[in-house]
Amino acid sequence: AQSVTQPDIHITVSEGASLELRCNYSYGATPYLFWYVQSPGQGLQLLLKYFSGDTLVQGIKGFEAEFKRSQSSFNLRKPSVHWSDAAEYFCAVGEKGYSSASKIIFGSGTRLSIRP
Amino acid sequence: KAGVTQTPRYLIKTRGQQVTLSCSPISGHRSVSWYQQTPGQGLQFLFEYFSETQRNKGNFPGRFSGRQFSNSRSEMNVSTLELGDSALYLCASSPGDRDVTEAFFGQGTRLTVV
Numbered sequence: 001a002q003s004v005t006q007p008d009i010h011i012t013v014s015e016g017a018s019l020e021l022r023c024n025y026s027y028g029a030t031p032y033l034f035w036y037v038q039s040p041g042q043g044l045q046l047l048l049k050y051f052s053g054d055t056l057v058q059g060i061k062g063f064e065a066e067f068k069r070s071q072s073s074f075n076l077r078k079p080s081v082h083w084s085d086a087a088e089y090f091c092a093v094g095e096k097g098y099s100s101a102s103k104i105i106f107g108s109g110t111r112l113s114i115r116p
Numbered sequence: 117k118a119g120v121t122q123t124p125r126y127l128i129k130t131r132g133q134q135v136t137l138s139c140s141p142i143s144g145h146r147s148v149s150w151y152q153q154t155p156g157q158g159l160q161f162l163f164e165y166f167s168e169t170q171r172n173k174g175n176f177p178g179r180f181s182g183r184q185f186s187n188s189r190s191e192m193n194v195s196t197l198e199l200g201d202s203a204l205y206l207c208a209s210s211p212g213d214r215d216v217t218e219a220f221f222g223q224g225t226r227l228t229v230v
Contacts, residue, residue, distance in 0.1 A: 034218070043120070043206055043221040090159070094218070102149050102164040102172040104219055109158065 002027040004093050004107035012113040015083055021076040021110050023091030032094035033074040034104065035065055039087045047089075050074065061085070086114045118143065120209045120222035128228045134195040137225045139207030141188050147171070147212030148190040149219065150182060153204040165190050166212045197229045 003026045013019055025031060032051050036044040048059025055067040065076045074091060088109045095103040121140040129135050141148050149172075150162040161174040165184035182192040194201055204226050208219040 032218070036221070041204070041224070041226065043122075043223045044208075046218070046220065049218060102147075102161060106159045 002031070002093055002095065002105050004091050004105050006089075006091055006107035006110050008110045009108075010111045010113065012115055013081055014115045016080050019076075019078045019081045019085070019112070021089050021091075021112070023074045023076065023107060024072050025074065025091070025093045026072065027093055027095075030069070032104075033065070033067060034092040034094065035059065035063070035074075035076050036090045036092060036106075037061075037087050038090065038109075044090060047076070081112075081114055083114045083116070086112055088112070120207060120220055122205075122207050122222035122225050124225060125223065126226045126228075128230060129197050131197055131199060131229055133197050134193060135197060135227060136191050136193045137205055137207075137227070139190045139192075139209075139222060141190070141207075141209030142220055145209040145211050145220075146188050147210040148184060148188065149208040149210070150190070150192050151206040151208065152176075153206055153224070154202075159206070162192065194227075199229050202227060202229045 005024045007022055034049045035047040037047050038044045047063050048057050048065055050057045050067045057065050063078050065074055067074050088111050090109045091107040092104050123138045147166045149164040152160045162176055163182050164172040168184045179195045184190045204224045206224045207222045210219045
């Protein structure tokens with residue numbers, strides 16, 4: 001069965017420092033991969049997605065992610081974080097087939113704190 | 117294009133009451149999925165509606181139900197509320213009929229049961 005693992009529950013980085021959030025997935029074929037961000041009390045906002053093609057994906061807010069098939073990973077990166085990046089980040093894998101949120105498996109999330 | 121709209125944003129209900137939450141998906145999207153999010157359990161899938169029919173269902177008791185209207189707007193209902201139903205309820209909108217899976221979320225409804 002497909003699954004998503006975010007090994008870091010909570011990460012703290014200094015403002016201006018670089019960031020990498022880890023994500024590993026288990027899926028039989030090439031998956032659809034997503035990163036969502038959630039600010040406190042808000043819904044999930046799609047940061048970026050990978051469906052096929054170039055394995056380095058650019059997203060909104062200066063984020064990027066790299067799909068590495070050999071490592072079953074889809075890590076999220078940002079070269080310089082801002083205080084407004086403090087939020088919960090969810091990695092997700094989607095099954096192929098009809099498009100529906102029910103076909104998306106979410107990781108447990110990584111909470112990002114920013115140190116001034 | 118307008119995003120996913122959930123109403124109301126906040127609700128306070130008493131144990132034993134029932135509650136109805138509403139979700140208007142992105143125009144043209146026919147799939148609406150509902151999630152419950154709590155600090156301890158994370159994101160849990162409740163059910164999905166597509167073209168007015170429940171297409172997928174999570175592992176929640178029958179107190180949780182939903183429906184979808186012909187304009188794709190969806191409602192979920194929770195009857196006989198329990199304290200443990202306090203959560204952020206999220207709605208996700210998807211096209212529903214393409215080979216590409218993606219979902220767009222609303223801002224959520226924060227339900228507090230007292």
